[in-house]
Amino acid sequence: MEPQAIIARRIARELAPGMLVNLGIGIPTLVANYLPPGINLFFQSENGLVGTGAPPEEGMAHPMLTDAAGHPVTALPGASTFDSAMSFGLIRGGHLDLTVLGGLQVDQSGRLANWMIPKKMVPGMGGAMDLVCGAKRVIVAMQHTAKGKPKIVKQCSLPVTAVRPVDLVVTEMAVAPANLSRSAFDRSVICAKSVTPRWWIHL
Amino acid sequence: MQPLPLDKSVALIPDGASLMIGGFMAVGTPLRVIDELVRQKKSNLIVIANDTAMPGRGIGKLVDAKLLRKAIVSHIGLNPETQRQMLAGELEVELVPQGTLIERIRAGGFGLGGVLTQTGIGTSVENGKQRIEVAGRQYLLEVALRADFALVQAFLADYMGNLSYALTARNFNPVIAMAADTVIASADHIVPVGVLAPDHVMTPAPVVDYLVAHS
Numbered sequence: 001m002e003p004q005a006i007i008a009r010r011i012a013r014e015l016a017p018g019m020l021v022n023l024g025i026g027i028p029t030l031v032a033n034y035l036p037p038g039i040n041l042f043f044q045s046e047n048g049l050v051g052t053g054a055p056p057e058e059g060m061a062h063p064m065l066t067d068a069a070g071h072p073v074t075a076l077p078g079a080s081t082f083d084s085a086m087s088f089g090l091i092r093g094g095h096l097d098l099t100v101l102g103g104l105q106v107d108q109s110g111r112l113a114n115w116m117i118p119k120k121m122v123p124g125m126g127g128a129m130d131l132v133c134g135a136k137r138v139i140v141a142m143q144h145t146a147k148g149k150p151k152i153v154k155q156c157s158l159p160v161t162a163v164r165p166v167d168l169v170v171t172e173m174a175v176a177p178a179n180l181s182r183s184a185f186d187r188s189v190i191c192a193k194s195v196t197p198r199w200w201i202h203l
Numbered sequence: 204m205q206p207l208p209l210d211k212s213v214a215l216i217p218d219g220a221s222l223m224i225g226g227f228m229a230v231g232t233p234l235r236v237i238d239e240l241v242r243q244k245k246s247n248l249i250v251i252a253n254d255t256a257m258p259g260r261g262i263g264k265l266v267d268a269k270l271l272r273k274a275i276v277s278h279i280g281l282n283p284e285t286q287r288q289m290l291a292g293e294l295e296v297e298l299v300p301q302g303t304l305i306e307r308i309r310a311g312g313f314g315l316g317g318v319l320t321q322t323g324i325g326t327s328v329e330n331g332k333q334r335i336e337v338a339g340r341q342y343l344l345e346v347a348l349r350a351d352f353a354l355v356q357a358f359l360a361d362y363m364g365n366l367s368y369a370l371t372a373r374n375f376n377p378v379i380a381m382a383a384d385t386v387i388a389s390a391d392h393i394v395p396v397g398v399l400a401p402d403h404v405m406t407p408a409p410v411v412d413y414l415v416a417h418s
Contacts, residue, residue: 046301047227048371063230064358064372070228070256070281075370083373083405084227084253085309088302092322122289122298123280124254125328130302133322163325 003172007141009034011100011170014139019097020044020090022131025069027141028100042078044096046127048087051079068127091127092134099135101128103142103169105156110165110178112140113158125161132162144171152176204364204411212387212415213239219272221249221350223308223379228254228281229261231372233356233389236415237264247272251308251350253301253375254278255285266294275348277301300328303345305378310347312381317346353383357406360390361397364411365404373405380406389415 001009004027012034015021019041023029032043032054043052045067052067053074061072075081090096105113112132115125132138142151152169165178207215213236216222226232232252240248241264248271255276256263265271266285273295279285288294299307306318319342323329333344355376358369366388368376380386388411 045371047230048374062370064370066228066230066371068227070230081370081373083368083377084301084305084375085378087374088305092302092320119290122286124276124278124298125300126254126278126280127301129300129326129328130322133320133324134302159327161326162322 003143004030006172007143007170010175011139011141012036014098014168015039015041017041020050020095022046022091022096022099022135024099024101024128024131026102027143028102031100031141044087044090045073046084046087046091046131048082048084049073049075049079050090051076053079088127088130091130094134094136096131096135098137098139099131100139100141101131103140103151104146105151105153105158106140106142106166106169106178107153107156110167111156111160111163112138112166113156113160114140115161116159118159128161132164132166137168138164138166139168139170140166141170144173204408204414206414206416208416209235209239209418210243212236212413213243213245215385215387215413216240216245216352218245219247220245220352221251223350223353223375223383224250224252224262225354225356225374225376225379226252226256226261227371227374229256229263231356231368231374231376232256232261233354233415234261236354236387236389237261240265240270241268244268245270249273249275249350251275251348251379253304255282257281258284269293273297275299275304277304303328304348305375307345307348308375308378308382311349312378315347317344319343320345348382350379350383351385353379353386355380355386355388355406355411357388357390358392359399360388360393360411360414361395361399361408362393363396364388364408364414365396365399366390366406366411367399367403368405377406380410385412386410387413387415393417
């Protein structure tokens with residue numbers, strides 16, 4: 001199984017009926033593919049949709065029904081659409097139960113960096129800062145290492161997305177609650193160096 | 204509200220103007236108006252919008268044609284040309300968290316001086332901003348944003364200028380329609396008064412100054 005699929009499948013276990021959930025771009029988007037059967041919940045697209053469904057069948061796309069990346073989606077029964085002020089009111093007002101975001105680094109105090117690499121990659125924060133500050137629960141979905149180096153670090157060297165600690169970090173090797181204890185942090189680094197691909201810190 | 208042909212609507216906009224433009228990755232962006240801005244070779248514009256779409260699409264066309272001096276946006280990750288111009292110092296880009304951006308615009312349109320938000324605290328977004336404590340919690344003061352023009356795209360407009368929007372093409376449109384000195388709306392369909400029920404009007408006619416006529 002691909003690392004991205006391992007991560008997405010594990011995060012899907014955090015979903016519960018009735019939740020309002022926002023999935024970021026990349027690995028987080030895959031979480032919807034592993035939704036446990038029988039669980040009804042709402043996915044939000046921050047461009048103004050609650051009740052986001054799977055991409056439409058070939059030829060069925062509507063040019064004015066898209067996700068935050070601009071890709072065509074469907075709207076499930078019970079869906080609603082609204083403007084960006086309402087959309088971020090849902091996020092910032094504490095109405096969003098869970099957000100799953102990609103990450104470049106998470107540090108020992110649970111701070112996430114995921115919006116820029118100075119002088120190299122400056123995509124802008126989009127809704128990421130609002131999501132980390134406003135969602136009731138924040139899960140980071142990221143591969144354990146980048147170019148062989150652990151992405152769970154003592155202190156973020158990249159600009160942070162928020163000072164609020166995230167709640168859970170899920171990689172293909174570890175599931176770690178934020179505010180990592182010293183030993184958990186060390187194990188995460190050891191795990192990145194080891195040849196054993198999976199070492200679940202916490203389930 | 205006054206109906207105007209496309210070329211005359213865009214001719215109202217002088218070089219150097221600040222423009223709020225609706226749309227999210229070009230969905231809900233007034234594409235005909237963008238094309239006309241390029242055709243009339245406007246220059247030195249300031250754009251306030253969610254994003255700059257991508258090269259060759261929506262606001263991306265203004266970037267391609269180098270008509271902008273500044274962009275105040277939340278995301279440029281899908282437009283490498285905007286990133287290139289920013290890193291080369293050809294285009295000033297102010298990156299604003301999306302929720303903060305829309306609230307600053309809402310404040311500008313609703314007569315507020317700004318908003319207090321926790322978004323951005325302790326990050327580079329905080330630089331140069333005032334922190335205010337309310338009931339024991341820290342907030343950033345984010346000041347209101349207004350523009351000379353709002354370029355709004357609706358799904359339906361009636362002959363009086365009442366507007367409604369479709370699905371995810373609504374996004375920034377009804378909010379920017381409140382926050383500019385001059386509001387130029389275009390619509391996918393222009394319909395008789397009465398087709399839009401009062402409950403379905405999302406932007407009331409009195410805030411719309413010009414409606415771009417179909418060609």
